[in-house]
């Protein structure tokens with residue numbers, strides 16, 4: 001299985017960690033540091049899946065999700081929320097996000113979530 005994942009997070013360390021993980025899993029990985037950059041990256045080349053942080057400068061993850069979903073409703077998005085942010089989770093799901101995972105997340109859970117969604121996309 002192959003595919004491209006766009007990792008959107010303002011924390012370089014998080015991007016690097018996830019990039020290493022998913023490259024090792026065989027995916028092609030791209031990164032963006034905020035919502036605006038995420039939109040640019042999606043328009044330049046549509047990814048198969050997006051991992052989206054919520055709190056970011058310039059444009060947050062919810063706003064970016066709305067913008068991306070309006071143009072590309074088929075792209076699965078996993079939102080990385082902070083623990084206990086139930087209202088954000090509700091808004092994210094309403095915006096069309098497929099899954100939410102709270103930070104700090106278990107890397108195996110996230111890996112399995114990505115794999116499962118990628119299989120859905122492939123079918």
Ligand SMILES: [Mg+2]
Nearest residue numbers: 010053055056
């Ligand atoms: Mg953040």
